[in-house]
Amino acid sequence: xxxxxxxAIEVTDLTVAYQEQPVLWDVxxxxxxxxxxxxxxxxxxxxxxxxxxxxxxxRPAAGNVLIYDKPYEAQRRIVGYVPQRGTVDWDFPTxxxxxxxxxxxxxxxxxxxxxxxxRELAMQALEKVGMEAYTTRQIxxxxxxxxxxxxxxRALVQDATVYLMDEPFQGVDATTERAIVxxxxxxxxxxxxxxxVHHDLQTVTDYFDWVMLLNIRRIAxxxxxETFTPExxxxxxxxxxxxxxx
Amino acid sequence: MxxxxxxxxxxxxxxxxxIGAALLGAVSGTLGTYAVLRRQSLLGDAISHAALxxxxxAFLLTGSKTPLILVLGAAIAGWLGTLFILSIVRLTRIKYxxxxxxxxxxxxxxxxxxHTLIQRTxxxxxxxxxxxxxxxxxxxxxxxVLTIGILGGIAIVxxxxxxxxxxxxxxxxxxxxxxxxxxxALDILLTSLLVIAIVLGLQAVGAVxxxxxxxxxxxxxxxxxxxxxxxxxLAAGFGALAGVGGTIISSSASRIPTGPTIVLCATVVVGFxxxxxxxxxxxxxxxxxxxxxxxxxxxGGQLFxxxxx
Numbered sequence: 001x002x003x004x005x006x007x008a009i010e011v012t013d014l015t016v017a018y019q020e021q022p023v024l025w026d027v028x029x030x031x032x033x034x035x036x037x038x039x040x041x042x043x044x045x046x047x048x049x050x051x052x053x054x055x056x057x058x059r060p061a062a063g064n065v066l067i068y069d070k071p072y073e074a075q076r077r078i079v080g081y082v083p084q085r086g087t088v089d090w091d092f093p094t095x096x097x098x099x100x101x102x103x104x105x106x107x108x109x110x111x112x113x114x115x116x117x118x119r120e121l122a123m124q125a126l127e128k129v130g131m132e133a134y135t136t137r138q139i140x141x142x143x144x145x146x147x148x149x150x151x152x153x154r155a156l157v158q159d160a161t162v163y164l165m166d167e168p169f170q171g172v173d174a175t176t177e178r179a180i181v182x183x184x185x186x187x188x189x190x191x192x193x194x195x196x197v198h199h200d201l202q203t204v205t206d207y208f209d210w211v212m213l214l215n216i217r218r219i220a221x222x223x224x225x226e227t228f229t230p231e232x233x234x235x236x237x238x239x240x241x242x243x244x245x246x
Numbered sequence: 247m248x249x250x251x252x253x254x255x256x257x258x259x260x261x262x263x264x265i266g267a268a269l270l271g272a273v274s275g276t277l278g279t280y281a282v283l284r285r286q287s288l289l290g291d292a293i294s295h296a297a298l299x300x301x302x303x304a305f306l307l308t309g310s311k312t313p314l315i316l317v318l319g320a321a322i323a324g325w326l327g328t329l330f331i332l333s334i335v336r337l338t339r340i341k342y343x344x345x346x347x348x349x350x351x352x353x354x355x356x357x358x359x360x361h362t363l364i365q366r367t368x369x370x371x372x373x374x375x376x377x378x379x380x381x382x383x384x385x386x387x388x389x390x391v392l393t394i395g396i397l398g399g400i401a402i403v404x405x406x407x408x409x410x411x412x413x414x415x416x417x418x419x420x421x422x423x424x425x426x427x428x429x430x431a432l433d434i435l436l437t438s439l440l441v442i443a444i445v446l447g448l449q450a451v452g453a454v455x456x457x458x459x460x461x462x463x464x465x466x467x468x469x470x471x472x473x474x475x476x477x478x479x480l481a482a483g484f485g486a487l488a489g490v491g492g493t494i495i496s497s498s499a500s501r502i503p504t505g506p507t508i509v510l511c512a513t514v515v516v517g518f519x520x521x522x523x524x525x526x527x528x529x530x531x532x533x534x535x536x537x538x539x540x541x542x543x544x545x546g547g548q549l550f551x552x553x554x555x
Contacts, residue, residue: 108410
């Protein structure tokens with residue numbers, strides 16, 4: 001059956017340019033369902049842009065993105081998104097539960113307000129990320145790791161099949177990082193596809209089963225064992241990788 | 247007997263003006279909350295300045311001083327100015343603050359030129375136009391109160407209907423877009439509501455100071471609460487308070503312009519809130535610092551004693 005062969009994400013010939021310089025050049029990426037994939041590459045490699053292009057947040061100059069064989073617009077409900085923590089103002093007057101319930105806004109549609117059901121889903125998600133004690137906490141009073149877990153909970157209530165996460169480990173301590181990784185692996189066990197922009201090359205082999213090496217062009221993508229090679233890393237980082245993989 | 251009737255009539259006029267100023271303060275405080283949270287405080291300033299030529303053009307075209315027509319002209323000009331700013335930012339490499347500066351001063355300059363021209367023509371009708379520069383709440387009539395009430399009410403109802411969407415837009419635009427909400431349309435909607443609040447206030451407060459009516463109540467309200475709905479209610483209350491206070495003070499002494507007085511009242515509320523509000527207030531911070539220091543000292547003393555033993 002075709003359904004079993006369907007790719008969770010299929011990016012073809014994607015080119016994005018903000019000004020004259022292309023940020024992404026002719027990028028292809030196939031992500032099979034049920035993998036935990038990390039996108040790695042140097043600063044300015046276009047990792048965030050790739051995520052945003054998959055979500056239709058930036059308009060590509062060329063190329064095509066499909067989620068389970070359909071354009072993103074038709075598949076919004078099965079895609080969850082965790083933006084970079086730094087993109088919002090954490091001094092916004094609201095609390096943890098309220099932010100998490102925002103993950104249900106898409107399913108709610110226009111004008112309808114979140115109710116008891118949304119509250120329950122949000123509570124469950126907060127339990128999963130270990131933040132159930134913080135429901136009424138003002139978001140300005142959260143640590144970086146707690147902010148990150150709130151964003152994760154918000155994506156969890158989206159109840160998606162495909163998750164796109166932009167640097168979910170940024171500025172979190174080791175314990176939180178461990179907890180987040182466990183959570184991501186649980187999502188994968190449930191057959192979800194999780195794509196994560198990642199910075200720490202040391203942990204790629206431990207945390208992920210697939211990897212994409214990106215530096216404006218796609219250098220390589222595939223299972224970590226075959227793809228995460230010193231040679232590919234040199235190509236990606238221009239020979240500036242001081243340490244090697246295990 | 248005659249004196250008494252003058253007094254009651256005066257009181258009635260003052261009451262109308264006060265009601266108008268209160269409504270105005272409430273509407274601008276409510277909608278200003280989003281302007282402050284989006285860090286668009288200066289956009290309000292640009293809109294109110296950009297509205298000025300609209301008033302002059304509306305007057306030149308119609309020869310009428312009917313508030314509704316002038317307000318409509320102001321709204322169109324203010325809205326155009328905003329669209330120019332947003333387009334400049336999107337289409338060129340000019341930064342937001344520069345775009346604001348350019349549009350604000352160009353439109354305002356154009357407005358001043360038109361006003362001078364109108365004054366030169368010696369049109370007996372023109373006298374009221376200066377009102378829109380510095381505001382004159384005393385000119386608020388029952389019909390103006392009705393205009394402010396209805397248009398302001400509509401703006402607030404629209405905001406409440408799209409409460410969830412607008413909140414998400416202001417808190418996390420990227421996430422809102424990923425969910426499929428049309429953020430540009432929502433952005434234009436929110437800005438249009440802001441334009442309504444501003445042009446309604448031009449007559450009473452004036453173009454020069456109107457932005458303070460958007461910003462000051464919201465800034466004061468933020469000091470007291472961490473909840474968006476409460477912040478908005480407080481901002482509405484503070485705005486109304488400043489409106490009434492400013493009107494009464496300026497009416498009690500002759501030749502004090504109302505706009506600046508209302509703004510000064512709002513500023514007093516801001517100052518009070520910045521110093522005294524719990525959690526965020528300066529005084530509170532100071533006390534907390536002292537308490538922490540004292541506690542640490544005690545702790546230090548205990549440690550010291552235990553070492554001695």
